[in-house]
Amino acid sequence: MNDPAATHEVLIWTDAERGDLIEQVVGRMRGIHILAVGGPRKGPLAPLAATLDARCEDDLRKMLVDQPASFLLLGTTTGVSKAELEQAQRSGTTVLALEPVAADLDVLGDEALVRTVVMMPALYASPAWQAAAEPQQALGTIQSIHLSSLAPPAAGSLYTRFYESLDLLMTLMPSPETIDAALTGPLKQVPDDLRSLTGHLTAHLRFAGGASAVMHLSDRADAWSRRLVIIGDEGQITLDDISYRLSAADGHTLDELAPPDKPVAIDPADLIVAQWQKLMDRAPSPRTAPPHQIIAAARSALLSCRTGELESVATLLRMRRGAAV
Known part of the structure; x- marks a missing residue:
């Protein structure tokens, strides 16, 4: 209060x-x-x-x-x-x-400054993620990821869902090489800027070495819902904001967080409060991905939504480096 x-x-x-x-x-x-x-x-x-x-x-x-x-x-x-x-x-x-403070590769001109901003509520700050085993250590080589982030309009923009999801993915994996995305919903045309995105976005990301990720995002869902599944050659992690399970490749449970009184619906206000209170207690902030890599992937997805084609994130990053020379 x-x-x-x-x-x-x-x-x-x-x-x-x-x-x-x-x-x-x-x-x-x-x-x-x-x-x-x-x-x-x-x-x-x-x-x-x-x-x-x-x-x-x-x-x-x-x-x-x-x-x-x-x-x-x-x-x-x-x-x-x-x-x-x-x-x-x-x-x-x-x-x-x-909401993300940056939506353009050069809009703020200071990546270190952008990384001082704390996004809330971040999945990496959720009770489930805090309890989860380190994926790279527990799962061996990560091969496949499925991430969904659905919310009603009052809980934030579609770009917010996209930015936060990409941020989490890129702490697990390198920057994706390519992305194939589609946007559905109320917009008759794909907008030119990320902040104008609304509706439902699906994306398939491919990484060097053959790993891939699928994302399902919406700012027009009926309730808040986030779910992450990470599959490696030695096991699987499945989690949402408040529950978590680590299983071996043969399916038996190795570790889990399963609240007995798990609510039917998750309130994003409670997640924001929990993350903020931890910051006040001087809890260390988790690592975040470089903002220019997040935005490059998001803008590549925007282009893919417009063209209907697979787009190269790596090409956009090379163009940015060339422009900076």
């Missing part, structure tokens, strides 16, 4: 669409005090600011300069540039984001 005596002061930058989710998160948090709520259009945010007993602003840079906080929670990336992220870094403010 919003506690004026708390030691962790928080700034919130969001749009009205994420207001309900943020209100739920703040209501369940311990030890935080909301200083200000802001967004590109502060009028629709006035009720949220009043509920949280905080100022309502429309200038993020001013918010960061006037009253530095322990955390900046981003519900939207509109109005967020390299300058604001640099100001947060100078102020010692940890940036938490419900």
Whole structure:
């Protein structure tokens, strides 16, 4: 809850669409005090600011300069540039984001800065992933991965589902060589930018050495659901946000996390709260993949959705390196 005596002061930058989710998160948090709520259009945010007993602003840079906080929670990336992220870094403010801060290979120009931003709720911060064995050690050579990330619109964009899923994949595997993707749903045309993606996206990724991964993503599902299956030559890991099973190649269980009171539906607000509380307790942040590799794969998928053809991630990365010379 919003506690004026708390030691962790928080700034919130969001749009009205994420207001309900943020209100739920703040209501369940311990030890935080909301200083200000802001967004590109502060009028629709006035009720949220009043509920949280905080100022309502429309200038993020001013918010960061006037009253530095322990955390900046981003519900939207509109109005967020390299300058604001640099100001947060100078102020010692940890940036938490419900949406990726970068969607273009060169939009921020500082990959190290992008990697300081903590995406929430990340599957790698979930109770199941924290309990799981290290896949590379437990499974031998990884051969096949299936990852699904489905959510309703209020829980985040399709690009968020895609970015976070690619980030996790690329901590397990190298950057994919090729990707074949399809987009279905309400859009009549495939958009030019990643943030405009909406609907349902499927993708097949191929890696050097013959391994492959299949992704099923949606921002128009009826409920939150994430599931990961990793198959290696020595076993299999199957997990969602709160349960996990490691099995040997012959099928018998080697390790598992199976909550007896597992809920029918998982609330993303609870996952955000759990991840944030661990950060407040100074839990180390897990490794993340290089943002330019994540975005290159995402943009290759966007191109594949448009052309209907297999696209080369490696070619896009080589073009980026050539342009940087």
